[in-house]
Amino acid sequence: MQVVEKLRRIAPYAIIVLVSGYLYHRALGFDFERVPERIGPDAWPRIILTLLIAICGYQVLRLAVRRTTSEVEGVLQSLEEVADPSLLEPPQAHPGRALLGIALTFGYLLVFEVVGFFIATFVYLVALMYVGGYRRPLWALTISLAASLSFVFIFMKIVYVSLPLGRGPFLAVSVGVMKLLGIH
Amino acid sequence: MDTLHYLGIGLAHIFTLQDIVVLVAGILVGMAVSIMPGLGLVMGVVLALPFTYRMSIEPSIILLTAIYVSGTYAGCFTAILYGIPGEPMDVPLLWDGYAMAQKGQPAKALGWALVAALTGGLFSSAVMVALAVPMSRVALSFGPPDYFAAVFFGLTTVVALAGTSLINSFISLFIGLLVATVGVDPIYGAYRFTFSSPILENGVPYVMVLVGMYGLGEVFNRLGQGLKLHGEPKRDVRVKTDFPSLKELWSIRRTLLRSSVIGTLLGIVPGAGATVTSFISYGIEKQYGKRRHLLGTGMPEGIVAPQVGSTASVAGHMIPLLTLGIPGSGATAVILAAFLLHGVQPGPMLFTDPASKAVVYTILASLFVGVIGMCLVGFLWIRVVVRVLRIPQGVLSAIVVMFCIVGAYANRNSVSDVWVIVIFGVLGYAFEKLKFPISPMVLGVILGPLAENSYMQTMISYHNDWTVFFRERLSGTLMVVSILAMFFPLLRHLLLKRKRDHGRRIDSQRRHEA
Numbered sequence: 001m002q003v004v005e006k007l008r009r010i011a012p013y014a015i016i017v018l019v020s021g022y023l024y025h026r027a028l029g030f031d032f033e034r035v036p037e038r039i040g041p042d043a044w045p046r047i048i049l050t051l052l053i054a055i056c057g058y059q060v061l062r063l064a065v066r067r068t069t070s071e072v073e074g075v076l077q078s079l080e081e082v083a084d085p086s087l088l089e090p091p092q093a094h095p096g097r098a099l100l101g102i103a104l105t106f107g108y109l110l111v112f113e114v115v116g117f118f119i120a121t122f123v124y125l126v127a128l129m130y131v132g133g134y135r136r137p138l139w140a141l142t143i144s145l146a147a148s149l150s151f152v153f154i155f156m157k158i159v160y161v162s163l164p165l166g167r168g169p170f171l172a173v174s175v176g177v178m179k180l181l182g183i184h
Numbered sequence: 185m186d187t188l189h190y191l192g193i194g195l196a197h198i199f200t201l202q203d204i205v206v207l208v209a210g211i212l213v214g215m216a217v218s219i220m221p222g223l224g225l226v227m228g229v230v231l232a233l234p235f236t237y238r239m240s241i242e243p244s245i246i247l248l249t250a251i252y253v254s255g256t257y258a259g260c261f262t263a264i265l266y267g268i269p270g271e272p273m274d275v276p277l278l279w280d281g282y283a284m285a286q287k288g289q290p291a292k293a294l295g296w297a298l299v300a301a302l303t304g305g306l307f308s309s310a311v312m313v314a315l316a317v318p319m320s321r322v323a324l325s326f327g328p329p330d331y332f333a334a335v336f337f338g339l340t341t342v343v344a345l346a347g348t349s350l351i352n353s354f355i356s357l358f359i360g361l362l363v364a365t366v367g368v369d370p371i372y373g374a375y376r377f378t379f380s381s382p383i384l385e386n387g388v389p390y391v392m393v394l395v396g397m398y399g400l401g402e403v404f405n406r407l408g409q410g411l412k413l414h415g416e417p418k419r420d421v422r423v424k425t426d427f428p429s430l431k432e433l434w435s436i437r438r439t440l441l442r443s444s445v446i447g448t449l450l451g452i453v454p455g456a457g458a459t460v461t462s463f464i465s466y467g468i469e470k471q472y473g474k475r476r477h478l479l480g481t482g483m484p485e486g487i488v489a490p491q492v493g494s495t496a497s498v499a500g501h502m503i504p505l506l507t508l509g510i511p512g513s514g515a516t517a518v519i520l521a522a523f524l525l526h527g528v529q530p531g532p533m534l535f536t537d538p539a540s541k542a543v544v545y546t547i548l549a550s551l552f553v554g555v556i557g558m559c560l561v562g563f564l565w566i567r568v569v570v571r572v573l574r575i576p577q578g579v580l581s582a583i584v585v586m587f588c589i590v591g592a593y594a595n596r597n598s599v600s601d602v603w604v605i606v607i608f609g610v611l612g613y614a615f616e617k618l619k620f621p622i623s624p625m626v627l628g629v630i631l632g633p634l635a636e637n638s639y640m641q642t643m644i645s646y647h648n649d650w651t652v653f654f655r656e657r658l659s660g661t662l663m664v665v666s667i668l669a670m671f672f673p674l675l676r677h678l679l680l681k682r683k684r685d686h687g688r689r690i691d692s693q694r695r696h697e698a
Contacts, residue, residue, distance in 0.1 A: 134576050
């Protein structure tokens with residue numbers, strides 16, 4: 001169990017070391033015309049990557065070797081210690097909701113251009129409110145509809161942003177909404 | 185005299201219809217977002233950015249600075265009345281503000297907070313106006329090594345201040361600096377980490393990183409926390425403000441002055457935002473205040489110190505932004521973005537041209553008017569503003585996400601920008617879960633290009649001699665201070681550890697003897 005916990009703590013740092021190593025390798029292959037005795041565009045990223053690999057490598061070793069891992073804290077932390085931790089950072093009691101929210105957002109982006117802004121936003125808002133624990137379906141539908149219409153009106157009519165209208169039958173719905181709101 | 189002349193011009197500009205409307209709108213938005221837990225002033229400024237695309241430079245910056253300044257004040261209402269801190273900066277207000285309200289004096293507690301915000305805001309705005317021209321003259325003499333050292337100072341202080349782990353803060357900063365290198369390099373034109381993707385050729389706009397990490401990331405994080413308020417807003421609380429008497433004000437004059445100076449000075453330091461200044465001002469009051477032993481029982485000093493500190497930090501932050509073009513916080517970074525969107529580069533040159541000088545002084549004047557305006561709104565309309573707490577959290581989060589998405593899309597009418605914010609939103613959530621502080625990464629993305637450009641220019645001009653950063657007087661001083669700031673947490677940790685070990689040794693010795 002301890003080994004699993006140790007690996008769980010090491011994993012993020014190990015992943016950063018691996019990704020940084022790969023990026024360092026990419027940085028060595030940047031395509032540019034080298035000027036003698038002058039540092040190139042790879043110098044700065046390589047400095048950062050070296051520091052990143054060094055600090056993460058150190059942390060991996062430290063977590064792997066040492067039993068207790070007391071951290072050096074930022075100055076603000078010592079000031080915040082006097083406050084109730086739940087006020088500053090409440091615990092993650094519902095990680096599933098966060099993951100569902102992320103999945104919904106990715107889904108929204110995938111269909112955004114196909115079904116158009118209005119329909120995608122309406123469905124996404126209803127779903128996100130449900131995930132956020134709002135359990136009044138009629139109100140959720142009404143608020144989502146009003147919010148979607150308001151976003152279309154504000155951004156298309158006032159801020160002049162051309163939001164996606166969708167394709168096929170969805171295009172007809174978006175155009176209908178635009179007509180309803182007096183957007184030409 | 186010249187300063188007062190331009191300030192007069194600025195004040196005259198502020199009272200034009202357009203500027204005054206955006207100022208009031210900014211104050212109301214800033215108050216609303218700072219009252220709601222999980223929103224916050226940075227998110228308020230970020231969400232307002234798309235609305236500035238069609239505005240001219242002056243109202244754009246006035247809108248954003250009004251949100252910024254009023255965002256440091258309104259959180260006091262929910263903290264004092266309901267024990268709900270809108271933002272971490274309001275937490276110190278619970279200790280004495282909420283305690284005073286519980287003792288049956290909520291109106292008095294609100295009065296102290298109002299006086300504190302007014303004093304801190306006006307004091308730091310006056311300091312900012314006085315320092316702007318001298319600072320811009322100093323900034324004009326800055327060479328690339330000095331610029332690099334100034335940026336290095338900002339980056340190291342944010343690392344030293346933030347987070348539960350210094351190592352994680354460094355990692356966060358390096359990731360931010362790395363993100364800033366993506367795209368075409370400005371000196372050689374080389375493609376860096378673009379992976380043949382046209383989206384990445386222009387780099388990662390730091391505003392998208394801000395929207396993603398502070399906006400979406402925070403919503404995902406709060407979804408994971410269950411979107412619960414720390415307390416429930418009571419309906420029977422009287423929202424009224426009672427001003428302290430002149431005699432009472434005189435009795436806390438030292439607290440007012442001390443916290444105003446601390447707030448303004450710390451505000452100038454990049455990375456030390458309103459939360460830091462609020463906690464430090466309270467901490468210093470607890471250490472040096474006349475009635476320090478009574479703090480935490482509902483004392484006016486415990487309300488005044490953090491409130492003055494947080495409001496005074498705003499004008500402090502504006503100084504490096506306007507005179508050096510270096511933003512020291514998330515909110516000032518968004519304001520910088522608004523400047524750049526309008527084709528204006530903040531920095532010492534702004535103070536050389538009369539036309540741009542008038543714009544700058546209008547922005548400076550808007551801070552004075554904004555501070556007075558937010559106190560007036562706080563006094564007259566706060567009953568209405570605190571009602572935002574009644575909006576269900578699930579509904580509010582959904583609307584915030586939409587503002588983030590549409591705001592990102594509106595920047596270039598591009599879905600790829602929306603993908604960028606969602607990716608950074610997920611990264612922001614991962615950072616919160618893994619206890620990596622977000623602010624070093626964000627500041628790394630913002631200051632990264634400036635750091636790299638000044639580093640490259642120095643290396644090219646001084647034939648790769650890095651010792652120049654330590655040899656020049658200004659850059660050398662800043663570099664030494666930065667290194668000290670960087671190692672201060674480590675030194676503090678070692679000293680505390682030694683003290684603890686020593687205590688344990690004595691304890692075990694005593695037990696052994698017994």
